[in-house]
């Protein structure tokens with residue numbers, strides 16, 4: 767508790783969750799996410815992004831392959847994509 771966990775810049779939190787203020791659906795990369803997994807509007811990003819803090823889930827995400835990160839994140843938070851088959 768209280769320990770700072772750094773962001774690994776995996777981009778998962780800018781891809782997996784829905785962000786209504788950005789009109790971003792579940793599982794779709796935010797249109798502001800750069801190819802380097804940076805925020806293209808960092809100084810002007812909405813408060814929901816501003817308030818997001820890396821946590822233990824970020825550490826867990828780094829233990830699995832990149833392609834598994836979004837599905838893992840969605841599973842943890844009980845989110846489903848619209849086009850799930």
Ligand code: SF4
Nearest residue numbers: 773774776777779824
């Ligand atoms: S999921 Fe965590 S480690 Fe990955 S970009 Fe978001 S805050 Fe950073």
Ligand code: SF4
Nearest residue numbers: 780796798799805815
């Ligand atoms: S606005 Fe920036 S921080 Fe927020 S989801 Fe998009 S890329 Fe990520």
